[in-house]
Amino acid sequence: MILVKLGGSVITDKSKLRTFRRPACERLARELKVASADLMLVHGAGSFGHIEAKKHSLHKGLRSESQLAHVASVQRDVRELNLKVLEALIDGGIRAVSIPPAAATTFRAAEVNTFDRSMFQKVSDIGLTPVTFGDVVPDESMGFSICSGDLMMAELAKAFRPKTVVFCADVDGVFDRDPKRGRGAKLLPVLDRAGLRSLRRTSAKSADVTGSMHGKLERMLAIAEHCEKCMIVNGNVPGRLERAVSGKEVVSTVVSPG
Ligand code: IPE
Numbered sequence: 001m002i003l004v005k006l007g008g009s010v011i012t013d014k015s016k017l018r019t020f021r022r023p024a025c026e027r028l029a030r031e032l033k034v035a036s037a038d039l040m041l042v043h044g045a046g047s048f049g050h051i052e053a054k055k056h057s058l059h060k061g062l063r064s065e066s067q068l069a070h071v072a073s074v075q076r077d078v079r080e081l082n083l084k085v086l087e088a089l090i091d092g093g094i095r096a097v098s099i100p101p102a103a104a105t106t107f108r109a110a111e112v113n114t115f116d117r118s119m120f121q122k123v124s125d126i127g128l129t130p131v132t133f134g135d136v137v138p139d140e141s142m143g144f145s146i147c148s149g150d151l152m153m154a155e156l157a158k159a160f161r162p163k164t165v166v167f168c169a170d171v172d173g174v175f176d177r178d179p180k181r182g183r184g185a186k187l188l189p190v191l192d193r194a195g196l197r198s199l200r201r202t203s204a205k206s207a208d209v210t211g212s213m214h215g216k217l218e219r220m221l222a223i224a225e226h227c228e229k230c231m232i233v234n235g236n237v238p239g240r241l242e243r244a245v246s247g248k249e250v251v252s253t254v255v256s257p258g
Pocket residue numbers: 006007008009043044045046047049050053074078133134135136146147148149150208209210
């Protein structure tokens with residue numbers, strides 16, 4: 001099995017509220033079609049989630065009743081994105097079906113409390129491709145919290161032990177310094193725990209309620225324990241995802257427990 005996350009920075013314009021990048025998503029769907037094994041998919045929320053979630057502090061949980069209207073509307077927006085992603089996938093020939101995170105998972109303190117793999121298993125067993133996503137979810141200690149797509153990637157990796165895990169982002173991989181803040185950054189073909197420790201911490205420029213790049217890489221290192229290969233590829237460069245899911249050499253960073 002191959003587990004793929006379509007990052008919110010690839011399928012949406014993260015700086016413009018609720019802006020879907022349909023052509024990019026349709027191309028990625030066609031690239032996924034050639035995968036050499038069954039797929040499980042996760043997508044981020046991008047500008048359908050982060051901007052409003054940050055504005056109303058939804059990542060901090062229930063603090064005032066006035067947030068609830070925004071919980072409802074962000075959840076609605078994320079579902080709208082999910083529907084658009086499903087359309088693109090189905091048009092590209094992928095038999096995608098949606099499984100919202102809260103249908104299989106309970107949350108406490110913004111972490112997964114319980115995870116039930118059975119729905120993903122059933123859907124996959126009959127030849128369909130499960131698709132889950134970053135969402136606003138009920139939380140046993142905070143009222144509600146944000147479930148990132150990365151959190152679902154970690155649960156699915158633990159439960160299904162995929163051969164390959166691919167994070168499809170808007171960068172070629174991990175660089176020795178932030179490539180968006182100047183020239184001369186070098187792509188790291190492999191990143192292990194020691195390598196991560198030596199990277200300088202940088203913060204995301206756009207609204208992001210699910211943490212820094214550093215935090216994402218920590219989660220990827222944990223995921224790498226459950227698969228043969230865990231990698232980041234640039235989804236904005238045509239053909240990279242296709243090469244990754246068909247097991248070919250590709251420009252990327254492979255995250256390895258070391
Ligand atoms: C965020 O999910 C979910 C919400 C803000 C509701 P992700 O953290 O996985 O989304 P991206 O990939 O960064 O956009």
